[in-house]
Amino acid sequence: MISIIIPVHNRLEYTRQCLACLAVQTYRNFQIIVVDDGSTDGTDIMINQEFPDVVVLRGDGNLWWTEATNWGIRYAQQHQNKQDANFILTLNDDTRVEPDYLQTMIDAYREHKPCLVGSVSVNSENPEKLEYAGSEFELYTAGGRHLAEDYNYSYKELVSRKTYVESGSLPGRGTLIPLDTFDHIGLYDSKRFMHYMSDIEFSVRAHKAGYKLIVNVPSLVYEYTEATGIQVERKITLKEFIKGFTSIKSPTNLRVRYNFAIAHSKTKVIYFCCDVGRICAGFLLRKIKLMKPL
Structure with a gap:
């Protein structure tokens, strides 16, 4: 069973589109847990009416990404069948995926386990533009780089050369995690990383614990880059x-x-x-x- 955890806050149309993509997945052994952190735009009503099988957990607006995700993980830990092979998939609502997305993630896990499986991301407005394909990470002088530059930020070039990439860290935007990983290394750190970097920190912790970090090339996430928070790489004052x-x-x-x-x-x-x-x-x-x- 894959428990897909999606924190949301006042982005009804993004949430609707994301849930619609998940509703038509070819792999069917999953549940969706939306953590609605105090939305006032009717997100919860829309979900109840259009996606009645989705579990909605309601926060008060103070959870941010990290603790909202932890709420979803705790729910999955309490409700998943312990006899099954269980997973968490973290996903943001400002994304869309193809119908075979979950199947490609499970296939990659089976091939590379024990591991965490991340997704390739491209710009939803320009799907040829590669946004993420893994990262190099070193812990001495803050060096590192995005591996997308190795493929000239071209998704076609990446597909022609790789089926997977080993990464130094993984973002929360489409990462498959065996549920028992949280028993081994704990949940996301919501005290020190309330919103940003908790996903990176968790993946680094997992890597130190012996899990490979795999970015699976066929597992494609279309990212709405304009919907993210403060973007340091765009033109800012x-x-x-x-x-x-x-x-x-x-x-x-x-x-x-x-x-x-x-x-x-x-x-x-x-x-x-x-x-x-x-x-x-x-x-x-x-x-x-x-x-x-x-």
Whole structure:
């Protein structure tokens, strides 16, 4: 049984589209758990009317991604048949998938187990544009990179060269996790990583515990990039960039980055300083590039 956990908040149309994709999956041994964290746009009513088999857990607006996901995991732990092979699939509502998506994820797990299986993501508006295909990750000087650049950010090129990619971390946007993994290493850390980086931190923890991190090329997620939080790689102002250091919705939140450095880095504060330096340098380089005449 796959328990698909989808945290949502006031994005009714994205949620509807995501659930519609899941309703037509060829692999049928799954349940959907939507954690509606205080939506006021009628999301819960829509789900009850259009997708009555979906389990809806209601929060008060203070769960954010991490604790909302933990709510779903706890529900699955309490309700899944212990005799079955059980999994958690974390998924965001601003995504859509093909009808064979769940089957490709299960097939990849069977081939590579014990492992966590991540998804390739492409831009929903331009499906040829590869957004994510794994990452390199090192824990000394905050080095690393997105492996999509190895394939020129082209999904066609990735498909022509690979069936899977081994990664240093995995995002929560389409990751299949054996349920007993949470018994071994615990849930997502909602105290230190309320919204961003809890998925990365969890996957790094799993990797340290001996699980391979696999990005399965046939498991494709179409990502609505404009629907995410503060995006440091788009054109943002200096004021927006600085705001990102303290915003819960920002992947560059300094407290979150510091917590990750202390929890997992070999060099602790040195890693954190290198990480912040890399973020600032990236912002400046993008600004300089925009200033260059065509």
